[in-house]
Amino acid sequence: MDFTILILILPLASFLILGLCGMKMSHKAAGITGTLSLATVATLSYVTAALYFGAGRTAEGTFETITPYNICWLPLGGTLSIDMGIMLDPISVMMLIVISTVSLMVHIYSMGYMKGERGFQRYYAFLSLFTFSMLGLVVATNIFQMYVFWELVGVSSYLLIGFYYTKPEAIAASKKAFIVTRFADLFFLIGILLYGYYTETFSFTPSETLLVAAGGVIPVALGLMFVGGAGKSAMFPLHIWLPDAMEGPTPVSALIHAATMVVAGVYLVARMFGLFIDYAPEVLHIIAYVGLFTALYAAVVACVQTDIKRVLAFSTISQIAFMMVALGVCTSSDPHSGGLGYMASMFHLFTHAMFKGLLFLGAGAIIHAVHSNEKSRMGGLRKYMPVTHITFLIACLAIAGIPPFSGFFSKDEILAACYSFSPMMGAFMSFIAALTAFYMFRLYYLIFWGKNHYEEQLALYKAGATDHEPHKPHEAPLTMTLPLVILAAISVVAGFIPFGHFVSSNGEAYTIHLDYTVATISIVLSVGSILLATIMYKSGESRLTTAINSRMGAFIQAAYHRFYMDEIWLFVTKKIIFNCISRPIAWFDRNVIDATMDLLATATQKLGNFVRPMQSGNIQSYCVWFLGGALIIILTLIFFA
């Protein structure tokens, strides 16, 4: 498996080439360089997967963990060192496939989407940088390497969100994304420090004696690491950066903020799963409840957003929370009893990456066609964009969990895991799954059905009510529709992959069998929600919609404003940190500490001024001083001697 190093080197090389001499290349050359390198990476990833899973299982019935490279990058004293390397095991190989596939699709798609944009080469350079960092993250051989690449994906995300650097919203969003995730990373770092100190290694498989000896510290360390993961994976209340991150170009949202980077937190928990389940099961359950709340919150908010990318963003938050919940409800590492959630989570990660990537790319095609993110500019687009329409519908069906689309299978496993954890948890999750179906189809109908904005405008134009002729929406070019079709095909068939055969919590093969009760409940709920969405939104806003809106106006307003989470954060950062801490400190520094130093100088000067008149150069006064001094000495001698 020595060739796997190329998977990391190629994107890095293309980043360096495009970053250093991109400005001298034509748009086309830059796009092709990036895409070709990614195509090679994708091919290599598939080969790796084929070889890895093709090699068969070891005697214990698990897939062997292979480490083709591991070098000491920075020794940190004692047994600790930061190593850099490549580790292949079922989940890292699975992630390789996910990342390289979605990234390749995005690379191809962007050739059409970003055509003629200023900074096209820069865009491809950043995409390559991101892909490199993300791949490095998943193949990390130790937690510190993961942290290194974790920071790098963070910065690539920052650079890509702020790609349109002249837009104030984009600047603010990129800053917010970086700082919020950095704040979470602080906890991650402290977790790593604790973990490293007590286990005397940064590797994922520390010695058992040390783990036992560390006792109560391990859950704390793992909990802190989860906070880092929660930042990247946008768990409540650290989710605030993700909706704003949609200011970046849409293909970037598909790649980073839907399919790959945001699942890094899930991947982190899965990576440390063995430790979580053995040493910190209570932390896992906290993760489950955090995930549950996030899933619910995001799903409710998604139901009322009007910007289509924001709907998708909240949907992403909600779906990632599903994965977190699935990991959190595990009670043992045996997939047949209590460890099903792990497999389900990874499965959902896989399918979600495909259909959510598809949804975002579809949304990109729509935005490209109507030049707006707002649903008010859409409606009735199915006639104009047939390919986008069909693929979008497939993705909606997949995320809604309608068989035989992929989302059905993975979500069903998650629900089954939840029901076996506690019926309450299962019921909640089923409800959220139903909400998912509802908001996705609300979105679908608002975009593709109902009155067409273009036709309305055209009618107005013909009647002479407006001056400018509206822009006719058009289907996207082939570079954009091709990735849509490919991802749609994967979304249809991915459910039939015998996923449990490749990935399971203890590595042993696990055959997925549908839990018919759970499946029936979720299908009924999903279909019901879709019907409800059909009634409410198929032909514009129906009477029912208006009635609901008027009854629940306050709640809907609150949900529309995301329950004012952003305002709360803004209050904390702007008002408290900036105005109540930083400003006073700066003032204190100038007016107290520095003033003290100045005071010393001034006092010295004053003292000098006070003594100066004695050196007047006046002989008479010197005589007075001289005689006076002599007199004092004589008197002292007389009286004391």
Added chain:
Amino acid sequence: MNILNLFVVIPLAMLAALWLSRGIKQIRTVMVTGSTLLLALSVYLAADFIAQRNAGVTAAQLYTDSWCWYPQLNISYSIGVDGISVAMILLSSIIVFTGTFASWNVRPHTKDFFLWYVLLSLGVYGFFISTDMFAMFMFYETALIPMYLLIGVWGSGNKEYSAMKLTLMLMGGSAFLLMGILGIYYGSGATTMNIHEIAAKGNIPVELQYIFFPMTFVGFGVLGALFPFHTWSPDGHASAPTSVSMLHAGVLMKLGGYGCFRIAMYLMPQAANDLAWIFIILTTISVVYGALSAISQTDLKYINAYSSVSHCGLVLFALLMMTRTSCTGAILQMLSHGLMTALFFALIGMIYGRTHTRDIRQMQGLMKIMPFLAVGYVIAGLANLGLPGFSGFVAEMTIFVGSFMVDDTFHRTVTIIACTSIVITAVYILRVVGKILYGEPVNEEHKRLTDATWDERFTVICLIICVAGLGIAPLWVSDLINNGVSDIIATLKP
């Protein structure tokens, strides 16, 4: 002849050559030749040092030599280097070299400027190669005095005030330092001024250590921007010309940390162990306080000066943790901070030279106007906030891991507090980047400005390569330093 002598001889020769040279061309030739020679020499020194170490030479100090200078007080010119000094010499050479290009167009009195500039670097080199306390002190003073003139004459803004303030505060520190040195000298029996001989004897009475350790530490600490003696830094940096800021923040502030470690802690280990907690508290304050102050500044140089307070605070913080790893991290941080701050000050100088303002509220959209400088600034910013792949990350992580090895509640707590600086740093860096570089250019006059010239590009690229090089392949530097640190740690934690 001992190669280390060249680090004093070459600057002396440069001084003579500068004095004789006529016209800007000759001055530049002298400067470029001299600083290139010094750079080549220090690269050779580092390579040779590593080669010798690999060959199995285990002596603590290599290239040692000594000439008696003033026998009555046992003062001698003794030289010798270990891994730490080699790293510092390398850093100084890089900064002096790039600083030469950053001051390509200094006016007026170009010749005098460079005379003082070379004298300053002479002091710096002398300080790092000396192993005699008094010689070190002498070189230290040699480096400080030119600063007064360089800021006072070639500076900007309220330069007389700043120059005076900086000099007075640092001289105040020197006064403590001189007392400390004399205390060490007499405490150890008044037979030698050589650091390593004193350390080997280790006979300074503990009561004397308690008096003279704080003096020496504070004396050097003033230069290392120890809270609350850091206030010279914002004013001084703000008024200093570009290359002087680079040299000052890049190298001179390192003299503080180096001295604290090499003289104060090494020679008075008992007091260092017992009194460390006081200074740990002060340095923790430096780290967080500097970063928080930087958030609400509006002058680019002030932001960077406060950022330096925070980063240099981390150096002293890590030294006081007294584990091998944290001290290695501290030296790495000195290197890294030196390179990064030099890069930052160089860029700020270049931007200021064009826009004639450093107020972040008056600049916007520079990315469109001067893409090269803007990209350089973003890279410098990312390096400063500790992005992997740049030196800052390597240094900070080594420090944090090293500090975490001291496992009592007090040290753990302060380490965690110090860790928060990584978030605060991100806040002030991104704030500036977002404000001045991004957005549409609004100021009409700014739209006509040009991008970097070749000498400026050269400076920036050199420094970026160094910062990234250290960040990508830290192993050799870390090995180099680790070696030097272990001897001192062995004395501190027997």
